[in-house]
Amino acid sequence: xxxxxxxxxxAPLTADEINSAMDFEGLINPKASxxxxxxxxxxxxxxxxxxxxxxxxxxxxxxxxKTESTQLADAYKVEVSSALQSGEDTKENSTLTPxxxxxxxxxxSGTVIAETGGELTLGSSVVSVPPSAFVDENGVPITGExxxxxxxxxxxxxxxxxxxxxxYDSAGVKYTFESNGMFELxxxxxxxxxxxxxxxxxxxxxxxxxxKSGFSEYVLNETTxxxxxxxxxNYEGMVEEELLAKSSAPQEIAEEGLWDRQELPIxxxxxxxxxxxxxxxxxxxxxxxxxxxxxxxxxxxxxxxxEAKQEPTKPAKANPALPxxxxxxxxxxxxxxKAFKNTLFQVAESDLDDFNMExxxxxxxxMKINKSTKPGFYRLVFSKPGRRExxxxxxxxxxxxxxxxxxxxxxxxxQYETAVDSLETVKKQKEKELEAARAQAKxxxxxxxxxxxxxxxxxxxxxxxxxxxxxxxxxRTMAEQDELQxxxxxxxxxxxxxxxxxxxxxxxxxxxxxxVFSVNGFGFHNCDRPQSCPSGAAVLASYETDNESFLNGNVxxxxxxxxxxxxxxxxxxxxxxxxxxxxxxxxxxxxxMAVLSPEKFKEVDYKQRKCVIKMKECExxxxxxxxxxxxxxxxxxxx
Amino acid sequence: xxxHKTSLQIQKEAEIINAAKLDPKAFKPIYEExxxxxxxxxxxxxxxxxxAFDLAQKTFLKALEQLSKYEHRGLPIGSWLYRIAINEINxxxxxxxxxxxxxxxxxxxxxxxxDVDDSIxxxxxxxxxxxxxxxxxxxxxxxxxxxxFEERPFKEIAEILxxxxxxxxxxxxxxxDKLKKxxxxxxxxx
Numbered sequence: 001x002x003x004x005x006x007x008x009x010x011a012p013l014t015a016d017e018i019n020s021a022m023d024f025e026g027l028i029n030p031k032a033s034x035x036x037x038x039x040x041x042x043x044x045x046x047x048x049x050x051x052x053x054x055x056x057x058x059x060x061x062x063x064x065x066k067t068e069s070t071q072l073a074d075a076y077k078v079e080v081s082s083a084l085q086s087g088e089d090t091k092e093n094s095t096l097t098p099x100x101x102x103x104x105x106x107x108x109s110g111t112v113i114a115e116t117g118g119e120l121t122l123g124s125s126v127v128s129v130p131p132s133a134f135v136d137e138n139g140v141p142i143t144g145e146x147x148x149x150x151x152x153x154x155x156x157x158x159x160x161x162x163x164x165x166x167x168y169d170s171a172g173v174k175y176t177f178e179s180n181g182m183f184e185l186x187x188x189x190x191x192x193x194x195x196x197x198x199x200x201x202x203x204x205x206x207x208x209x210x211x212k213s214g215f216s217e218y219v220l221n222e223t224t225x226x227x228x229x230x231x232x233x234n235y236e237g238m239v240e241e242e243l244l245a246k247s248s249a250p251q252e253i254a255e256e257g258l259w260d261r262q263e264l265p266i267x268x269x270x271x272x273x274x275x276x277x278x279x280x281x282x283x284x285x286x287x288x289x290x291x292x293x294x295x296x297x298x299x300x301x302x303x304x305x306x307e308a309k310q311e312p313t314k315p316a317k318a319n320p321a322l323p324x325x326x327x328x329x330x331x332x333x334x335x336x337x338k339a340f341k342n343t344l345f346q347v348a349e350s351d352l353d354d355f356n357m358e359x360x361x362x363x364x365x366x367m368k369i370n371k372s373t374k375p376g377f378y379r380l381v382f383s384k385p386g387r388r389e390x391x392x393x394x395x396x397x398x399x400x401x402x403x404x405x406x407x408x409x410x411x412x413x414x415q416y417e418t419a420v421d422s423l424e425t426v427k428k429q430k431e432k433e434l435e436a437a438r439a440q441a442k443x444x445x446x447x448x449x450x451x452x453x454x455x456x457x458x459x460x461x462x463x464x465x466x467x468x469x470x471x472x473x474x475x476r477t478m479a480e481q482d483e484l485q486x487x488x489x490x491x492x493x494x495x496x497x498x499x500x501x502x503x504x505x506x507x508x509x510x511x512x513x514x515x516v517f518s519v520n521g522f523g524f525h526n527c528d529r530p531q532s533c534p535s536g537a538a539v540l541a542s543y544e545t546d547n548e549s550f551l552n553g554n555v556x557x558x559x560x561x562x563x564x565x566x567x568x569x570x571x572x573x574x575x576x577x578x579x580x581x582x583x584x585x586x587x588x589x590x591x592x593m594a595v596l597s598p599e600k601f602k603e604v605d606y607k608q609r610k611c612v613i614k615m616k617e618c619e620x621x622x623x624x625x626x627x628x629x630x631x632x633x634x635x636x637x638x639x
Numbered sequence: 640x641x642x643h644k645t646s647l648q649i650q651k652e653a654e655i656i657n658a659a660k661l662d663p664k665a666f667k668p669i670y671e672e673x674x675x676x677x678x679x680x681x682x683x684x685x686x687x688x689x690x691a692f693d694l695a696q697k698t699f700l701k702a703l704e705q706l707s708k709y710e711h712r713g714l715p716i717g718s719w720l721y722r723i724a725i726n727e728i729n730x731x732x733x734x735x736x737x738x739x740x741x742x743x744x745x746x747x748x749x750x751x752x753x754d755v756d757d758s759i760x761x762x763x764x765x766x767x768x769x770x771x772x773x774x775x776x777x778x779x780x781x782x783x784x785x786x787x788f789e790e791r792p793f794k795e796i797a798e799i800l801x802x803x804x805x806x807x808x809x810x811x812x813x814x815x816d817k818l819k820k821x822x823x824x825x826x827x828x829x
Contacts, residue, residue: 009744013688023696024671027700228708229708229709229710373688386700390693
C-alpha cells in the first residue's frame with residue numbers, strides 16, 4: 001500500500017463543520033435547479049443566492065423547475081409488484097438462459113375455484129389460495145376455475161438447467177445465491193394468464209430437506225433479471241436447533257460411565273508482579289495528574305485561539321490569463337478577506353484542467369465556498385443531484401481596487417501581528433509551568449509506585465505461606481468434599497448431554513419441514529442466501545476439451561454440499577476452495593456437457609498464475625436430467 | 640466511532656428503512672445520525688475535510704440508490720453504510736491515484752504498540768509505523784485500522800466486512816502478526 005503521510009493528533013471534524021456539510025435536501029432533491037449564465041470576457045458572472053451553509057450570497061437567476069414532492073420520491077421508488085404479477089409462461093421469458101435446450105422442468109398443475117379459494121398439494125408443497133384472490137389484466141375479479149402451474153428447482157442441476165439468473169448485487173458487491181428451495185408459480189384461466197389481486201396473497205409451503213439459518217425470501221423481477229429481497233425466510237416445523245435445545249440425555253445415559261472425581265489442585269496461583277513502576281506507567285500517571293492536565297488544556301486553548309486568528313489575506317492583482325469568478329463574499333464568515341472589495345475568485349493554475357468555462361451555462365442547485373487545504377486558496381463547490389464539481393481559486397482584485405485594498409491590508413495585518421505575539425508569550429509561560437508540574441508529578445508517582453511494589457511483594461509472600469500450609473494439611477472438611485463432588489458431577493452431566501446431542505444431530509432431517517412463502521405475485525420465488533465466491537485458491541483459467549480449445553461462454557463451479565452455482569468466464573480468475581470436492585460444468589459448442597471431476601480438480605495447480613483446464617466432454621447427447629445425473633455421478637460427484 | 644445499537648434501536652432503523660424504500664424523505668433520521676460517523680470515518684483516511692465530506696455524501700447517495708436491495712438482517716444499518724463508504728474510499732484512491740493518509744492520535748499509537756511491541760511510543764516509531772504500513776496489504780491495513788485506530792469491537796468489524804466474528808479476530812491477529820514481523824525486521828535493520 002502507498003501512504004502519503006501520517007498525521008498525529010490532527011484535530012477531528014467539529015460539529016459545526018459536519019453540520020454545514022450535511023445536505024439531505026440536496027441528496028433527495030433531484031429536480032430543483034439553479035440556473036447560471038456566463039458573462040463576457042473571461043469572467044463568469046455566477047448567479048447569486050443565499051445558501052445558509054455556504055455563507056455566501058448569490059443574487060439573481062434562481063428558479064425551480066419541478067418541485068413536486070411526489071415526483072421527487074418517484075425517482076427512488078421500487079416497482080416490485082408490477083414486475084411480479086405476470087402470469088405469462090416462462091418459456092418465452094428472456095430472463096432465463098438455459099444452457100441446454102430440451103431440459104425444461106415440467107409443471108405440476110391443479111385447479112381451484114377462484115371465489116372460494118382452496119388448498120392444492122403440488123409435489124412436496126402445499127399452495128393455499130384465499131377466496132377471490134385472482135384478477136384479470138384489467139384488475140377485474142375472476143370467477144370460476146383457475147389452473148395453477150407449479151414447478152420446483154430442488155437441486156443444483158435443476159438450477160443450472162433452468163438458466164435462472166442466480167447472481168445478486170448488494171450495494172455494488174456481487175454475490176451468488178445459495179438456494180434452499182426455489183419454485184415458479186403461474187395462474188391461468190382458459191390459457192389466459194391471471195394475476196394475484198393486490199390485497200391478497202397466496203401461501204406456498206415448500207417441503208425442504210433442512211432448515212438453514214441466514215436465508216431470506218427473494219422474488220425475481222423478470223423484466224430486469226434481478227432478485228428482490230422480500231423478508232427473512234419463515235419456516236414451519238421444528239428446526240433441528242430447537243429440537244436439540246429441548247433434548248437432554250435420559251438419566252441412564254447421563255450416568256453411564258461417570259468417573260471418579262480427580263484430586264483438584266489446591267494451590268493458589270501466585271499473582272504476577274505488575275510493572276506499575278515502569279517508566280511507561282509513570283509517564284501515564286504524570287500525564288493524568290490534574291495540575292498537568294489543567295496546564296495542558298490551557299496551552300491547547302491558547303494554541304487554538306492563536307490558530308483561530310485569521311491572518312488577513314494580502315491583496316493580489318488579477319491575472320488576465322486565468323479565468324475568474326465574481327462572487328459577493330459575506331465578510332463575517334471570511335474576515336481574512338476584509339481588505340478586499342469587489343473580490344474576484346481566480347481559478348488556480350493547477351486546476352485549469354479540472355475547470356470548464358461552460359459551468360457558467362449550467363444549472364446548479366447549490367454553491368459553496370470553503371477554505372482549501374492549499375494555502376491562500378478557497379475551494380468552490382458547485383453541485384446538483386448526481387454531480388459535484390470543485391475547483392480551487394484564490395481571491396484577487398482588479399488594478400483599480402488595489403491601492404485602497406493595500407492600505408486596509410496594512411492596518412489589519414498590524415492588528416493581527418500584535419494579537420498573535422501576545423498569545424505566543426502566554427503559551428511560552430505556560431509551557432515552563434508545565435515542565436515544572438511534570439517533574440513534581442513524576443517524583444510523586446515514583447514514590448507511590450515503590451510503595452505499591454513493596455505491598456505486592458508482601459502479598460506474594462503471604463500466598464506462598466498459605467500454599468505451604470495447604471500442602472502440609474491436605475485433609476478437607478466433609479462439606480468441602482461434598483461441594484466439590486457436586487460441582488464435578490454437574491460438569492460431567494453437561495458433557496454427557498452435549499455428547500448425546502451430538503449423537504442426535506442429523507436424526508431430525510426426516511421430519512416435515514417447510515419454507516413458507518407469502519406470494520403476492522406470480523413468478524419465481526426463492527429461499528436464498530447470498531454467498532461470496534469460494535476462497536482458498538485462485539488461478540487464471542481457460543478451458544478446453546479433447547474436441548475444442550475453449551468452451552463457449554462460462555463454466556459453473558459446484559461445491560459438494562452447497563446448493564449454489566458459481567459462474568466463471570474463460571481467462572478470468574477461477575476461485576475455489578481446494579479443501580472441498582468441486583465440480584466444473586461447461587457446455588461445448590455442439591451443446592454437449594463437459595465436466596471436470598473432483599479428482600481431476602485436485603490436480604489443478606493453483607500456485608501457477610494461469611492454467612488451461614481440460615474438461616471431459618460427454619460422448620453423446622444426454623436426453624434427460626437423470627442421464628445427466630448419471631454422467632456426473634460417474635465422474636465421482638453426487639449432484 | 641462505534642455504532643452499537645440495542646435491538647429496539649435496530650428494529651426502529653428497520654422501520655425507517657422500510658418507509659424510505661417508499662419515500663426517500665423518510666431516510667432523513669438515518670442520514671442525520673450516520674453522516675457525522677461516516678464523515679469522521681472518511682476523514683481518518685483522507686487528507687482534507689472537503690474530500691471526506693464528498694465521500695460521505697457519495698456514500699449516502701449510493702445507499703439511497705441501492706436502498707431497494709437493502710436487506711434487514713437484524714444488524715444496524717451502519718454496518719452496510721460503512722461497507723459502502725469503504726468501497727467509495729477505495730474507489731477514490733483508485734481514480735485519483737493519490738496515496739493514502741493515515742491519521743492517528745497518540746493514544747491509538749500507544750494502543751497498537753502495546754500489542755505489537757512492549758517498547759514505548761516515541762517520535763521515531765511514527766516513522767517506523769509509516770514504513771511498516773507500506774508492507775501491509777490494504778485488507779490487512781483495514782483490519783489494523785478498524786481494530787486499533789477506531790477501536791471497534793470484533794463483532795462490529797465482522798458486521799461491516801460481512802464475515803464471522805471469529806474470522807474477524809483471525810484476520811486481525813494475522814495482520815498484527817505481519818506488522819510485528821515487519822517492525823522487528825525494520826528494528827534489526829536500523
